[in-house]
Amino acid sequence: MKHQSCKIEYIPDVSKDVSSSEEYKKLVERIQDIERLVAQCQADIHRCKDAVDTLSKDEIGIFRSFKAEIIALLDKREAQILTEIQRRRDEDDTILQNLITQSESMKTTTEEMKRKLSEIESNPERLFIWTKRFQDQVARLQSAVEEIQKKTGYREYEIQKDAIVEAVLNSATGVAAVEDIPGIELYNILIFIIFY
Numbered sequence: 303m304k305h306q307s308c309k310i311e312y313i314p315d316v317s318k319d320v321s322s323s324e325e326y327k328k329l330v331e332r333i334q335d336i337e338r339l340v341a342q343c344q345a346d347i348h349r350c351k352d353a354v355d356t357l358s359k360d361e362i363g364i365f366r367s368f369k370a371e372i373i374a375l376l377d378k379r380e381a382q383i384l385t386e387i388q389r390r391r392d393e394d395d396t397i398l399q400n401l402i403t404q405s406e407s408m409k410t411t412t413e414e415m416k417r418k419l420s421e422i423e424s425n426p427e428r429l430f431i432w433t434k435r436f437q438d439q440v441a442r443l444q445s446a447v448e449e450i451q452k453k454t455g456y457r458e459y460e461i462q463k464d465a466i467v468e469a470v471l472n473s474a475t476g477v478a479a480v481e482d483i484p485g486i487e488l489y490n491i492l493i494f495i496i497f498y
Contacts, residue, residue: 361480368477397453398454401450401453404450408443408446408447419433
């Protein structure tokens with residue numbers, strides 16, 4: 303109280319009417335405003351949290367649905383490709399099986415011819431007759447063998463990967479990516495409230 307250079311106000315004197323002062327009323331109003339803003343901020347935060355949960359669940363559902371579409375497409379293409387491979391295999395197998403049957407028949411015929419010639423080898427007259435008889439048959443067999451040689455083989459094929467799908471597989475994002483949508487972001491709302 304004795305410091306003359308300082309303006310001193312005695313608290314018991316100045317505090318008597320503080321509850322009815324403008325300063326006190328404004329302070330209470332500001333505190334109430336802050337309480338209202340904090341409550342609004344908390345409500346906004348909870349709404350944002352709920353939105354974040356809902357958004358993540360929705361986007362996960364969308365992605366899984368997209369994944370299911372991709373898998374269904376791959377399953378369909380797999381069935382088509384396997385069917386095409388089986389068709390080609392069956393065609394080639396049928397051709398080769400026919401060639402086996404023809405070659406087995408020709409083998410049986412040549413064995414019979416050799417057996418017959420071996421049986422009559424000691425009889426020159428009969429050997430002469432059968433030699434003449436077998437000439438035409440041997441010529442037909444020779445032509446048939448040449449035909450079998452031409453047809454013996456198979457078609458080669460390979461799976462050709464789709465260039466677009468290959469590019470997708472080699473891309474950094476693959477089949478999908480998570481991207482922000484431009485607009486108000488959570489931290490912007492909080493900054494606005496703090497500086498209000």
